[in-house]
Amino acid sequence: MSGARNISAALRRARIPRPRLAVRPIVAPSQCATALRSFSASSTVRADRQIKYTSDAYPNLKRNPEFGEISVEDVAFFKQLLGSESAVIDGVTTDATDDIEPFNGDWMRKYRGHTKLVLKPGSTEEVSKVLKYCNDRKLAVVPQGGNTGLVGGSVPVFDEIVINTSRMNQIRSFDPASGVLVADAGVILEVADQYLAERDHMFPLDLGAKGSCHIGGNVSTNAGGLRLLRYGSLHGTVLGLEAVLPDGTIVDALSTLRKNNTGYDLKQLFIGSEGTIGMVTAVSIICPPRPKAVNVAYFGLESFEQVQQAYLAAKGQLSEILSAFELMDGRSQGLVIESTGNKHPLEGEYPFYCLVETSGSNSEHDMEKLESFLESVMSDGIVADGVLAQDETQFQALWRWREGITEALSHLGGTYKYDVSIPLSDLYQLVEDCKARLTEMGFVGDDDSFPVRAVVGYGHMGDSNLHLNVSVRQYNKEVEKAIEPWVYEWIQKRNGSISAEHGLGVAKREFIGYSQNETMVNLMKQLKAVYDPNGIMNPYKYI
Amino acid sequence: MSGARNISAALRRARIPRPRLAVRPIVAPSQCATALRSFSASSTVRADRQIKYTSDAYPNLKRNPEFGEISVEDVAFFKQLLGSESAVIDGVTTDATDDIEPFNGDWMRKYRGHTKLVLKPGSTEEVSKVLKYCNDRKLAVVPQGGNTGLVGGSVPVFDEIVINTSRMNQIRSFDPASGVLVADAGVILEVADQYLAERDHMFPLDLGAKGSCHIGGNVSTNAGGLRLLRYGSLHGTVLGLEAVLPDGTIVDALSTLRKNNTGYDLKQLFIGSEGTIGMVTAVSIICPPRPKAVNVAYFGLESFEQVQQAYLAAKGQLSEILSAFELMDGRSQGLVIESTGNKHPLEGEYPFYCLVETSGSNSEHDMEKLESFLESVMSDGIVADGVLAQDETQFQALWRWREGITEALSHLGGTYKYDVSIPLSDLYQLVEDCKARLTEMGFVGDDDSFPVRAVVGYGHMGDSNLHLNVSVRQYNKEVEKAIEPWVYEWIQKRNGSISAEHGLGVAKREFIGYSQNETMVNLMKQLKAVYDPNGIMNPYKYI
Helix, strand or coil, X not given: CCCCEEHHHHHHCCCCCCCCCCCCCXXXXXXHHHHHHHHHHHHHHHHHXXXXXXXXXXXXXXXXXXXXXXCHHHHHHHHHHHCCHXXXXXXXXXXXXHHHHHHHECCCCCCECCCCEEECCCCHHHHHHHHHHHHHHCCCEEXXXXXXXXXXXXXCCCCCEEEECCCCXXXXXXXXXXXXXXXXXXXXXXXXXXXXXCCCECCCCCCCCCCCCXXXXXHHCCCCCCCHHHHCCHHXXXXXXXXXXXXXXXXXXXXXXXXXXXCCCHHHHHCCCCCCCCEEEEEEEECCECCCEEEEEEEEECCHHHHHHHHHHHHXXXXXXXXXXXXXXXXXXXXXXXXXXCCCCCCCCCCEEEEEEEEECCHHHHHHHHHHHHHHHHHCXXXXXXXXXXXXXXXXXXHHHHHHHHHHHHHCCEEEEEXXXXXXXXXXXXXXXXXXHHHHCCCECCXXXXXXXXXXXXXXXXXXXXXXXXXXXXXXXXXXHHHCCHHHHHHHHCCCECCCCCCCCCCCCCCHHHCCCHHHHHHHHHHHHHHCCCCCECCCCCC | CCXXXXXXXXXXXXXXXXXXXXXXXXXXXXXXXXXXXXXXXXXXXXXXXXXXXXXXXXXXXXXXXXXXXXXXXXXXHHHHHHCCHHHEEECXXXXXXXXXXXXXXXXXXXXXXXXXXXXXCCCHHHHHHHHHHHHHHCCCEEEECCCCCCCCCCCCCXXXXXXXXXXXXXXXXXXXXXXXXEEECCCEHHHHHHHHHXXXXXXXCCCCCCCCCEXXXXXXXXXXXXXXXXXXCHHHHEEEEEEEXXXXXXXXXXXXXXXXXXXXXXXXXXXXXXXXXXXXXXXXXXXXECCCEEEEXXXXXXXXXXXXXXXXXXXXXXXXXXXXXXXXEHHHHHHHHHHHCCCXXXXXXXXXXXXXXXXXXXXXXHHHHXXXXXHHHHHCXXXXXXXXXXXXXXXXXXXXXXXXXXHHHHHCCEEEEEEEECCHHXXXXXXXXXXXXXXXXXXXXXXXXXXXXXXXXXXXXXXXXXXXXXXXCCCCHXXXXXXXXXXXXXXXXXXXXXXXXXXXXCCCCCCHHHCCCHHHHHHHXXXXXXXXXXXXXXXXXXX
């Protein structure tokens, strides 16, 4: 890697830089986001022609006959209400298929609905009027943000009306003393973070889809992302919410206070419920000061045992400056090479790679801690080789080896994605066991006659959160049946979670019982009935 | 202060220690806790003779005639169910007044109930059977932990049965790799923290009553405490809960996973709802590694403007190692001197004092950051004088000037306590305005003919959380009327919270409308009706 300091070399040769490695130009972060955005747009256009309807893929899903059908009068009402031409995409009275299809499908090209109407309200009051009307007419709806989800949670199954947040995209306020940001649900995560960067703060959430996803969607799905181990979950950082219930009630819980113990913390119910009880329209969130020094190291390890040792060493020695500890297996990095053609930053090949990031307020202190950590893990034989980014370009380049996996996989074909929490010691065993199972069953191979290209694992080691990905040449029902429910049973036996951060959506609608007991599921159904008695909010999903 | 480094001296004289100040011996932390415990016990015994019944103090509260009366048969049932003699304190069939009174009153000596029955179940199953029986018989109950609350939330008003968690006091598990602790609700906070200390971790919550309060009570009241600005709120750190609903349903949401997005996060409803929808029986919580280096500095400042500057400087410069930033006004410190006779650590007198704590993994780095911060705030004229603790004894001694305020005040008579969140710039104005108002009304004075001894302010500056305390020679209805609802109106105008961390209980039952709008209150009532249709859970409180 160009100019990156090689750690083993540094240790062996008193930190004399190794000869520069030739690497291809690196995509800067804003470009990555653009790439992801344009990729997702193009893939959903292709979805129009190639992707199976979700209603066909899940034949046991039947349209709820209680729901109303969208009439010409309904469309006229919405057009009058929302005023602006661009606020209604009308496939009911006109042929707007091309315009509507991006809202019907997900960027993974796995889910496709039949909606003929997309609404883009411009204010909370408009959302309230839309929902009240839909509730009165029993018209089912799907709240949708940037539509970057991975479980089909933000796209319709049948003719549900899509209510998209893209026109609600204003930052409402920011207080630099407290670090509290208040913003509309439709603000793009990266836009919010850039706004904060100009004010020496950062959004306490970061994830690969940041260039497209909306913060309202992040909150509705309780997104976790890359730095949860440092900044905590949205249940802790979200201070207030504004949301609309299906009957049009505006829930104004948009507190900007760090502490407010005045009754039930109802906003929590909207965090992670995937738009099934109401629609989030604004978020108040506490944002940490932007770190003055950020470092990233990337290294190769010989075993998962050593990955665990490296994690514990990082937790102990980097402590308060540790901001990410990511795991990538050798196969996942091989697929990134295959997809991008980029030269790998390390010379040798290893079964495991880790990316360790520190964020702190004093670059000298941080570098001293990081170097001392690296020296200890290398002298203890835990880490085999590694590089340390020396500038912003290298920093971004190293992160691309982690963040680029999802995109690389999607370029290579389809992917069965499982986002799970498992106790740390068992984390990677799931990948081994899944690969062994699919290999034994004859699904895995290098040439095109085998449906499975690779079984890979990566994820947020610091959160015990594994992404098991089965890369396939095309989606294949036999392969899917070989994985599910086997994978869920495997996780249940270890008291893990079948969805660490992606949510349940359509993909895991039948599997909630593997991670929640009957009492919990019944209590959820009870609440759903309280808030959404007609069941119009994001139906056919997990509840 | 013995051996403490004086910062101005350090700056002026190249860090040559000033002559040692003579200070009285310091109470070690465990002794503080004991002192608080025994104080609270003795005060509740005195409550028996002197304290007004809550039902008399709040004559508009009427016993709900729908509730059953405890019969001899009920007592027999509970005795048989709970087995152990010590598990039932029976004032129904025997005269057990002395044993029962500590459970009827709070340690502040402001609230006193009429209960004749205290139950101490030993397991979740016993709690379930007790609640189911009570629900069937419509017997009202009050869940109670260490009974250290400040708003009368954990004591009965009429004859509600007290269900105390003190016999459910086992640590269930701890995983050093993830830092996740699972423990019964009745484990004392300090016991949990000591257990974790032996395993190089710490409880992510700390507060003055740690020697007595139970972690189940902490969670039920969403306690905030001294280090929320570093470790976040319980909504973020609590990973799982076990609770019992009034109908006996055991809610097993005791996940130990950092990430688990499988449906509604129902456990959040029990955090901060003060036992009004169910009773917490166990907690799963993520605990950070115990810091290897902890420092504390204490300084005097000439104005609140400078306090704000000092806070922003600490946030910017101490950043990731800042673990507490506490504010104490001059009067509060004067009362601690008056009550304890201890010599103050600074020589001059200042209108404001701050305590700044750092917690990190490298003592050299931390000290360098702290000294650089102190040098900058002193050379900028923000801080007038200060000391830095040089050892554990001094560390504890400095903290006592903050933590000892509550106890000092209580030794001097009664205290009207207001625990509020206000935007930072207005934080101290409330104390000034309140003092001016009470002075104008002729309530404030130095001799015993005046009801009000002092109006003081202190609190968690880093959380924008002020404790306004009006120290009175005896509780006085006229003084109370002069403060309430004036104080709540003052806070409402600034979009603050009338209860930052203490909760609502009986004290603020009528005032929720100052911090929550009608929609929110109605949604809370709706949920209360869903979970507790008979209303037996902690009645007569805020909901």
